Amino acid sequence: QKEVEQNSGPLSVPEGAIASLNCTYSDRGSQSFFWYRQYSGKSPELIMSIYSNGDKEDGRFTAQLNKASQYVSLLIRDSQPSDSATYLCAVALSGSARQLTFGSGTQLTVLP
Amino acid sequence: DGGITQSPKYLFRKEGQNVTLSCEQNLNHDAMYWYRQDPGQGLRLIYYSQIVNDFQKGDIAEGYSVSREKKESFPLTVTSAQKNPTAFYLCASSEKHSTDTQYFGPGTRLTVL
Numbered sequence: 598q599k600e601v602e603q604n605s606g607p608l609s610v611p612e613g614a615i616a617s618l619n620c621t622y623s624d625r626g627s628q629s630f631f632w633y634r635q636y637s638g639k640s641p642e643l644i645m646s647i648y649s650n651g652d653k654e655d656g657r658f659t660a661q662l663n664k665a666s667q668y669v670s671l672l673i674r675d676s677q678p679s680d681s682a683t684y685l686c687a688v689a690l691s692g693s694a695r696q697l698t699f700g701s702g703t704q705l706t707v708l709p
Numbered sequence: 710d711g712g713i714t715q716s717p718k719y720l721f722r723k724e725g726q727n728v729t730l731s732c733e734q735n736l737n738h739d740a741m742y743w744y745r746q747d748p749g750q751g752l753r754l755i756y757y758s759q760i761v762n763d764f765q766k767g768d769i770a771e772g773y774s775v776s777r778e779k780k781e782s783f784p785l786t787v788t789s790a791q792k793n794p795t796a797f798y799l800c801a802s803s804e805k806h807s808t809d810t811q812y813f814g815p816g817t818r819l820t821v822l
Contacts, residue, residue: 605749629809640799640813641752685751689809696767697811699744699751 600624601688603700611708616673618703620686623667629689630662630669635702636682644684645671676707712736713814715800720819722787722794730785730817732800741783742801742811745769752799758783759805787819795821 600623610616618632629648633641647653647660647669659672669688673680686700713734722728732741740759744752754767758777772791777783787794797818801811 601751631810633813640816643810643812646810687752687811696754696757697809699753701749701751 600690600698601686601700603684603686603703605701606704607706608703609706609708610676612676612678614676614707616676616680616705616707618671618673618684618686618705619668620670620688620700621668622686622688622698624688624690625664625667627664627688627690630660631687631689631697632658632660632669632671633685633687634680634682635685641685673705676705678707678709681706713800713802713812715798715814715817717817718815720817722819722821724821725789727786727788728819730787730798730800730819732783732785732814733781734783734800734802734814735781736802736804736812737780738802739780739805740803741777742803743767743773743775743783743785744799744801746797746799755785794819 602621631646632644634644635641645660647662653660657674661670683702683704685702687697716731742757743755746752753769755773756775758764761780764775764777774786797816799816800814803811
C-alpha cells in the first residue's frame with residue numbers, strides 16, 4: 598500500500614466550476630499536510646499547508662483535513678484555465694525523520 | 710532576490726560518467742533536500758541535510774552522493790553506479806527540518822545519452 602495516494606486523473610472541469618482533488622495517507626501519526634502545484638516542466642510550488650482538522654481557506658483554494666479518515670483534499674473554486682497543472686499532495690509522516698512523502702499527483706485540466 | 714537556484718537547467722551525460730548538480734540557496738535555511746521525479750510520478754527523496762557537514766540517505770540514495778560544506782550549498786553527484794539516472798532532479802530547502810514546509814528550486818533535467 599502506498600503511503601500517500603492520489604487519483605492520477607486526468608480530471609477535467611469547465612471554467613468557473615469547483616475542482617476537487619483528494620489524497621489519502623496511511624500513517625495515522627502524520628501531522629503536516631501540503632498541496633503543491635506543478636506546471637508541466639516546472640518545479641512544484643507550495644499552494645497551502647494544513648495541520649489541524651477542518652477547513653483552511655486561501656483565496657480560491659480550500660484545504661480540508663480529516664485525520665480520523667486519513668484524507669486531505671483541495672478545492673479550487675471558480676477554476677481558471679491557468680489552474681491546469683498537476684497537483685501534488687505531500688504528507689510529513691510521523692517519526693524523527695519527518696520526511697515529506699509525496700503522492701504521484703493529480704493532473705487537472707480546466708476547459709475554457 | 711531570495712530563493713533557490715539550480716544549475717544547469719539541462720544536463721546530458723554519457724554512460725559511465727559522473728555528473729554534479731548544483732543547488733544554492735540564500736534563504737538562510739538550515740535543511741536542504743534532493744528529490745528525483747520520473748514522468749507521471751511523485752517526488753522521491755534521495756538525500757537530505759539538516760545542518761552543515763551532516764546528511765542522511767533518503768529512500769533512493771544508491772548511486773548518488775552529496776556534500777554539505779556550506780549552509781548555502783548542497784551539490785548532488787550522480788555516479789556511474791546509478792543505473793537509470795535520466796530524470797528531473799529537484800532541490801528543496803526548509804527553514805529547519807522540523808518545520809516541514811519545503812520550497813523548491815527550478816530543477817535540473819538530466820538525460821543519459
